[in-house]
Structure formats: structure tokens, C-alpha cells
Amino acid sequence: MLRINHLTKRYGDKLAVDDLSLHIAPGEIYGFIGHNGAGKTTTLRSVVGVLAFDAGTVTVDGLDLKSDPLGCKARLAYIPDNPDLYEFMTGIKYLNFIADVYGVSAGDRAARIKELAERLELTADLAQPISAYSHGMKQKLAVIAAWIHRPRLILMDEPFVGLDPKAAHLLKQMMREHCDRGGAIFFSTHVLEVAEKLCDKVAIIKQGRLIRSGTMEEVRGDDSLEEVFLELEG
Amino acid sequence: MLKILVKKELKQILLQSFMRNRKAGKNGKKTRSGKGMILVWAFLILYLIGIFAWVSWMAGKMLFAVPELGWLYYMLLGGGAILFGALGSVFTTYASLYLAKDNDLLLSMPIPLRDIILSRLMGVYLMGLFYSGAISLPAMVVGLIQKGFSLPRLAGGLVWIGAISLIVLALSALLGWVVARISLKLKNKSFLIVLLSLAFLGLYYVVYFRMMNRLPELMEKLMRYGQSVQSKLNPLYLFGRMGEGDWLAMLLWLAALALVLWLIWLLLRHSFLAVATASAGGRKAVYREKAARQGSASAALLRKEWYRFSSSAAYMLNCGLGLLFLLAFGVYLLVKGGEIFGILGQLSFLRADPGILPVLICAVCCAMGTMADITAPSVSLEGKTLWQLKTLPVSAWQILQAKLNLQVLLCVGPTLFCTAAAAATVPATLAQRLLIVASSLLFMLLMALLGLALGLKMPNLNWSNENQPIKQSAAVTLTILTGMGLALAMGGLYFLLRKWLVATAYLSLTALLLLAADAALFLWLRNSGTRRLEALN
Known part of the structure; x- marks a missing residue:
């Protein structure tokens, strides 16, 4: 579903991502962990087309990001670490905007908005301007917007930050359901317990370089993910 | 603390105007001074000053020819400077004061509220000074050239420029406060704010240009009745006299301005916290499911x-x-x-x-x-x-x-x-x-x-x-x-x-x-x- 080969990204002289390669297969929830400034967000932003990268290739569902960026973007959804959404729109206008851009039919969008908003308990607030939303409500809206066009691949940067425990639990369920339907998820997190319980595979990045990746069992062995992470970071 | 906040405001304004970055779109660490931008701004300032110097020269030729009408020169050009300054800053005061994205951050820090408001007002003041100064500064210089240099006239001119910028600040701050009061009650306030601002500007425009249209009549009366008309127009007369270096006029105008600004300050200080931290006012909109049409x-x-x-x-x-x-x-x-x-x-x-x-x-x-x-x-x-x-x-x-x-x-x-x-x-x-x-x-x-x-x-x-x-x-x-x-x-x-x-x-x-x-x-x-x-x- 997502193949990252030798991805390299520099900010001036600083190497932010160094020759990173990863493969995320359909049905997989892939966790991405690393300390602050390790290169997680840069990797995610490069993969979704926000940042231009210096070397390497990214393919989404067999399509090359550089030669067919729109084809790739049509197949994926991205939720950034800080959901800066269009505050001048109401929640429902924002969702309709996203649905129009992705070509979601009127019938499908109505059904999906109803289902997702009810699940995330945001229905009553959809007529409110986004500027009046709390951080958690914006995060929920970003989740609905990401799911509304049924993307094949979803990338998320710290998706649980700002969500209440119930919403966080729901999001985990939604992630699993998405992958059970053949989709894939690649997300970064600092919450190692969540990664340990939720992820099929995990990758650890340090100073822009991938230092370990594989199934949860391969990465952690007999230890906890926290112990492995701290040992590798140390 | 106020010094730091004012420095931040000034830095922000300067960054917007003169700095560019190597990596487009990122002001901040990677900025470098844009010599081109400095040239552009220098050109802009000279362009504006040139136009208004010419207007001042023409007005001076006409009004300084009659010895009693020197004050009218300063009154009319001062009025124009206030109009131009208000155009430059009045529309933006509400957003500058109350909608700054770092309001929450600053309010959470141990910074006196007074310093936050003052630093924001400094940004508004500088915008007003920039625009009003484009008229008042050349007008003062032209006045000094045509009437002859004297120390009281120079002092009067400088006080006159300062007073104009403070009037612009007072008008901007007052409208900002009115808009803020309205915005607390309303949800869709953008169009109303537009109408209110235009009405305010329209009113000033009508008053100012009516006065300009009545200029020949006014001049005739002045010539006929002399001092009596001047006393009828006392505040305006004194405003003009201030530019001519009349110490009493300066004192009275500065005292009046101090009083007005103090009252506005009280209003702003009283309402700032409520407005800056308010979420959207009015009743919460109720969501009703409607069939949406698919668009491109x-x-x-x-x-x-x-x-x-x-x-x-x-x-x-x-x-x-x-x-x-x-x-x-x-x-x-x-x-x-x-x-x-x-x-x-x-x-x-x-x-x-x-x-x-x-x-x-x-x-x-x-x-x-x-x-x-x-x-x-x-x-x-x-x-x-x-x-x-x-x-x-x-x-x-x-x-x-x-x-x-x-x-x-x-x-x-x-x-x-x-x-x-x-x-x-x-x-x-x-x-x-x-x-x-x-x-x-x-x-x-x-x-x-x-x-x-x-x-x-x-x-x-x-x-x-x-x-x-x-x-x-x-x-x-x-x-x-x-x-x-x-x-x-x-x-x-x-x-x-x-x-x-x-x-x-x-x-x-x-x-x-x-x-x-x-x-x-x-x-x-x-x-x-x-x-x-x-x-x-």
C-alpha cells in the first residue's frame, strides 16, 4: 500500500530524514515512534506531499508520488499533529468541501457524515463554526474528514492528542475496522502502550534514520516496547 | 515587560514589510533583509509624500496668502490626514486588538493586562501614524517653508502631527471597541462590521467634504466677520492654530486629547479580557441534516x-x-x-x-x-x-x-x-x-x-x-x-x-x-x- 524507498529530506545542512525505507501492506496498522525531532513528522509530511523530499521514492497503492501526486493524494488521507482547519467554515461546510474535492457522491457523504459524526458525538456541533471548536472537536472533525472519502491509506501524526478517552477508544476501533477492510494506516505516536496494543508493525526512528522496524514481536522480542525504545534511544 | 511586547509588535511589523526568507513562506529564523523591499517601501513613502507635498504646496499658496487664514491650512490638511490615517488603521483595530492569535499565550503569562493592550495599541498607532504622517509631515514642512521657519512654528507643527496621530488612534480604538461590543452579541458579524465601518468612514467623509465644499463661503465669512467666526469654530480654529505654533491651542488640544484617550483606555481595559477570550457569541446554531449536492x-x-x-x-x-x-x-x-x-x-x-x-x-x-x-x-x-x-x-x-x-x-x-x-x-x-x-x-x-x-x-x-x-x-x-x-x-x-x-x-x-x-x-x-x-x- 505504501512503499517508501531511501527517502531523504534535508533542511539546509540538516539531514532530517536519512535514507529511510519502509513498506506498509494492506491491512496493517504501522506505528512510527521516535523522540521529539527524530524526523517522524517530516517523513509523514513528505509522504503526503506537503514537503518536497530530496531523494528516494514514495509509492501509494502502486502510484509514484512524484509522477502522479494527485492519484496518490486521492488514495490517502492525512491528519496532522495540530488540526489547523478552515476556521471560517462550519463543521458541515468543511466536510462538504472535503467530500466535493474527493468526489464523494451526495448519498454516500450524507450516510458517512451521519454515521461518523454520531459515532464521534459531533453531530450537534456540525453547524457551529470551526473557530468555536475545542482542540478535541477539531481533531474529531479531522478524523471524519479523513474517513469520509474511504481512503486506502491513512496517515496520522499523533492522532490521539486532544481526544477524550472515549473518542480515543473509538478512533482505535475505527483504525482497526479500516485495516480489516483492506486499508492501511501509518501513524506516529509517543504513547508506546497504544502502539504496543494497536499496531501490527512498528518502526523506530532516531536522528532521521530508521533504527528498527518489523512486527511488534520482532521489534520488542521478550521486552516491552518501552524498554526496547529506551534502550535504542539511550 | 511593555518594552519587550512593543519590541515584538515592531519586529512583527518590520518582518512583514522588509524581510523575506530563503525558504518561501517562513518568516522567522530563516529571514533575510530584502533590499528590494526596503527600496519598494522607500519608493512608496516618497510617492505618498510627494503627492501630498504638492497638495500642501497648492493649499499653502492659496491660504497663506491671507495672513488670517494660516490656521485654515492646518485645519484642512489636518482633517485630510485624519481621514487618511483612519482609512489606514480604523478597519483593522478590532482584529489587531482582540483577535491576535497569541492573545491566549500572553494572557496566560505573568504579563500585566495593561502592557498587552498598550503593545497592541502601539501597532494600531504606528499604522495610523504612517498613513496620517504621509499628509501631516509634508504639510508641516511646506508650512515652514512658505510661512518661514520659527521655533514655535516647528514645535507647533510637531505637536500638530502628534495630535493628529492620537486622534486617529482614538477614532480607531473607539471603533474597535464598538465592533467588539457588537461582536459579543452576534454570530455572523462580518457584514455588520463592514457596514458599521463604512458608515463611520462615510460619516467622516461627508462631514469633511461638506466642509471643503463650504470653503469659499467660510473664507468670505472669515474675511467679513474676522474673529467672531473663528470663535464659533473654536475647536477647529484651535486645531489649526496648533499647527501655527500657538502655545495655548497646543495645550488645550493636548489636554482634551489626553482626557479622551484616558476615557477610551478605561473602556478598552474594562472590555478587553471579555472580548479577547470570548468564544462565538449568541445562540448555538442547531445542525439540521440537509441533502447536500455533489459539486466539482x-x-x-x-x-x-x-x-x-x-x-x-x-x-x-x-x-x-x-x-x-x-x-x-x-x-x-x-x-x-x-x-x-x-x-x-x-x-x-x-x-x-x-x-x-x-x-x-x-x-x-x-x-x-x-x-x-x-x-x-x-x-x-x-x-x-x-x-x-x-x-x-x-x-x-x-x-x-x-x-x-x-x-x-x-x-x-x-x-x-x-x-x-x-x-x-x-x-x-x-x-x-x-x-x-x-x-x-x-x-x-x-x-x-x-x-x-x-x-x-x-x-x-x-x-x-x-x-x-x-x-x-x-x-x-x-x-x-x-x-x-x-x-x-x-x-x-x-x-x-x-x-x-x-x-x-x-x-x-x-x-x-x-x-x-x-x-x-x-x-x-x-x-x-x-x-x-x-x-x-
Whole structure:
């Protein structure tokens, strides 16, 4: 579903991502962990087309990001670490905007908005301007917007930050359901317990370089993910 | 603490104006001084000062000729400076004071509320000083030259300039407070704020220009009754006398201003916390499920641009004022056009070359539209939401097209109305009438293309309140100035070229040149412009 080969990204002289390669297969929830400034967000932003990268290739569902960026973007959804959404729109206008851009039919969008908003308990607030939303409500809206066009691949940067425990639990369920339907998820997190319980595979990045990746069992062995992470970071 | 906050405000204003970055769109660490921008701003300041120095010189020649009317010179130019200063800052006060994105952060820090408000007011004051100073400074210098230098006159002039900037601050702060009170009660307040601000400005405009219209009558009365009329106009008289170096006038005006500003300060201080931390007021809107129609991606992007524009009073007022000017000028021409053109037609030089009027009216129609610069801040206004557009399956060109289309769609109606009114009332041939409409439409398209191109060349995605990209950005300033310069050139060059070109040929050439400029900018946007947008982050 997502193949990252030798991805390299520099900010001036600083190497932010160094020759990173990863493969995320359909049905997989892939966790991405690393300390602050390790290169997680840069990797995610490069993969979704926000940042231009210096070397390497990214393919989404067999399509090359550089030669067919729109084809790739049509197949994926991205939720950034800080959901800066269009505050001048109401929640429902924002969702309709996203649905129009992705070509979601009127019938499908109505059904999906109803289902997702009810699940995330945001229905009553959809007529409110986004500027009046709390951080958690914006995060929920970003989740609905990401799911509304049924993307094949979803990338998320710290998706649980700002969500209440119930919403966080729901999001985990939604992630699993998405992958059970053949989709894939690649997300970064600092919450190692969540990664340990939720992820099929995990990758650890340090100073822009991938230092370990594989199934949860391969990465952690007999230890906890926290112990492995701290040992590798140390 | 106040010093640090004021320094931050000043740094922000300077960064918006003079600094660019190597990596487009990121002011801050990677900024470098843009020598080009400093030159542009120097040109802008000299341009404004030059125009107003000339106006002051003419006014001085007339008013300083009568010894008793020196005060009138300072009163009239001071009034103009206040109007210009208010235009420059009054629309933005509400957003600058209450909607700054770092309000929450600053309020959470151990900073006295007084310092936060004062530092914000400093930004408003500087904008007012910049605009009012463009008139008051050359007026003072001209006054010193024509009346002769003296120390009291220099002191009076400086106090007069300071008083004008404080009056502008008082007016801006007061309107900001009124808007803030209203916004606490309302949900969809953008259009109301626009109406309120325009009404405020309209009122000032009417009062000021009525006074200007009554100038001959006033002068006659002054000559006849002398001091008695001056005493009737006491505050205005004293305002003018202040510029002449009258110590008592200075003292009285400064005392009155201090009192007014103190009262406004009390109002602001009392309401600041409630307004700055309020969420959307009024009743919570209830969501009712409605069947949505599926639209195209391009239509969705255009709608998004419209929502952006119509949700912000500052954006509408500062970048859409040209639309109102066009409509107002169109109405004016329909009502008074025949009469005015009839009078003008009697002038000998216009009788000698009837082509002058169609050319000039075309230039004036274009000048009216230069205040419509919706595209200029639109790239910067994406700000931190740019990630959204960059992750959507839409091309950079579709994004730029949506920005362009909004301005074109909003401008085409008022431009057609205004130019049709001009074409219908001005004495001209059919070809000239058609060319007036065509040239004006091409000019409006050029403004949209130019604004977008400059917005891409000089983006600022890191702003703390929307006034920075809307009001204080080089892209917006340059777009308006270039538009005004082009409109001026359109009218002025005809006087140089009319020996060789008749008006129809001149208007045809203008239309062709505008078409060529439109095509060139369109191609630049299609190629380099899209690449620039893709490189922004």
C-alpha cells in the first residue's frame, strides 16, 4: 500500500530524514515512534506531499508520488499533529468541501457524515463554526474528514492528542475496522502502550534514520516496547 | 515587560514589510533583509509624500496668502490626514486588538493586562501614524517653508502631527471597541462590521467634504466677520492654530486629547479580557441534516475562497473596497454624469480634443477598481492551513484558479456597471465607448493576476493576526500602488502621445497592452506561479 524507498529530506545542512525505507501492506496498522525531532513528522509530511523530499521514492497503492501526486493524494488521507482547519467554515461546510474535492457522491457523504459524526458525538456541533471548536472537536472533525472519502491509506501524526478517552477508544476501533477492510494506516505516536496494543508493525526512528522496524514481536522480542525504545534511544 | 511586547509588535511589523526568507513562506529564523523591499517601501513613502507635498504646496499658496487664514491650512490638511490615517488603521483595530492569535499565550503569562493592550495599541498607532504622517509631515514642512521657519512654528507643527496621530488612534480604538461590543452579541458579524465601518468612514467623509465644499463661503465669512467666526469654530480654529505654533491651542488640544484617550483606555481595559477570550457569541446554531449536492473540486475551492473572504470584515473592507467604489462611481455617473460632462465639454482644451474625456474616464474607472485586491493576500491567508490544500487531490493551478476566479467574479459586475455608466454618459464615439468597457475589464483582470503573482512572490504564512497579510503586506501595498500608477499613466500618457495618436487609437493600444500584460501574467502564474505554490510550506 505504501512503499517508501531511501527517502531523504534535508533542511539546509540538516539531514532530517536519512535514507529511510519502509513498506506498509494492506491491512496493517504501522506505528512510527521516535523522540521529539527524530524526523517522524517530516517523513509523514513528505509522504503526503506537503514537503518536497530530496531523494528516494514514495509509492501509494502502486502510484509514484512524484509522477502522479494527485492519484496518490486521492488514495490517502492525512491528519496532522495540530488540526489547523478552515476556521471560517462550519463543521458541515468543511466536510462538504472535503467530500466535493474527493468526489464523494451526495448519498454516500450524507450516510458517512451521519454515521461518523454520531459515532464521534459531533453531530450537534456540525453547524457551529470551526473557530468555536475545542482542540478535541477539531481533531474529531479531522478524523471524519479523513474517513469520509474511504481512503486506502491513512496517515496520522499523533492522532490521539486532544481526544477524550472515549473518542480515543473509538478512533482505535475505527483504525482497526479500516485495516480489516483492506486499508492501511501509518501513524506516529509517543504513547508506546497504544502502539504496543494497536499496531501490527512498528518502526523506530532516531536522528532521521530508521533504527528498527518489523512486527511488534520482532521489534520488542521478550521486552516491552518501552524498554526496547529506551534502550535504542539511550 | 511593555518594552519587550512593543519590541515584538515592531519586529512583527518590520518582518512583514522588509524581510523575506530563503525558504518561501517562513518568516522567522530563516529571514533575510530584502533590499528590494526596503527600496519598494522607500519608493512608496516618497510617492505618498510627494503627492501630498504638492497638495500642501497648492493649499499653502492659496491660504497663506491671507495672513488670517494660516490656521485654515492646518485645519484642512489636518482633517485630510485624519481621514487618511483612519482609512489606514480604523478597519483593522478590532482584529489587531482582540483577535491576535497569541492573545491566549500572553494572557496566560505573568504579563500585566495593561502592557498587552498598550503593545497592541502601539501597532494600531504606528499604522495610523504612517498613513496620517504621509499628509501631516509634508504639510508641516511646506508650512515652514512658505510661512518661514520659527521655533514655535516647528514645535507647533510637531505637536500638530502628534495630535493628529492620537486622534486617529482614538477614532480607531473607539471603533474597535464598538465592533467588539457588537461582536459579543452576534454570530455572523462580518457584514455588520463592514457596514458599521463604512458608515463611520462615510460619516467622516461627508462631514469633511461638506466642509471643503463650504470653503469659499467660510473664507468670505472669515474675511467679513474676522474673529467672531473663528470663535464659533473654536475647536477647529484651535486645531489649526496648533499647527501655527500657538502655545495655548497646543495645550488645550493636548489636554482634551489626553482626557479622551484616558476615557477610551478605561473602556478598552474594562472590555478587553471579555472580548479577547470570548468564544462565538449568541445562540448555538442547531445542525439540521440537509441533502447536500455533489459539486466539482474547482467549485468547492471557489466556495472555500468565498467563505474566507466573506467571513472576515478586515478582508472585505481592505481588499473589496474597490467594488464599492466602482458601484458608487457608476451611480454617481448615472445621476450626475450628463451634467458634469456637459460642463466639462465647455472647456476650451476639451473642445479642442474631445478624445480626452473618454481616455480620462477610462483611467478613472480603472483607478476606482485598484482598491479591489482580493487575490493579493489570499496565498498568505492560507497560513497554517496550507497543509490542507497540499494534501488534497487538486493541482496547484486549480488552487490558484479558485483565488483568481473569486476576484474576477466579484469584480466583473461592478466593473461592467461602472464602465457601462461611463460609456453611456461620456461624449464619445461608439468605438471609444466599447474600448472604455473592454480596457477597464482587462485592467481589472490585470489587478487580479498581479495581486496573485505578488502574493506568491512575497508570501507570509506565519502571521499572528490576519491584518498582517491583509493590511501590512508588501504584496497588497505593491498591488494597489502599481494599479494606481498604471491608471495614472493611462490617463497621463495620452497628453504626451495625443499629437500622434487619436483617442480611439490610444484606447485600442491601451487595451492591447493590457491584454498582453494579462497574457504574460497568466502564463507566469500557470508555470512559475504553480511551482512557487508547490514549494511553499
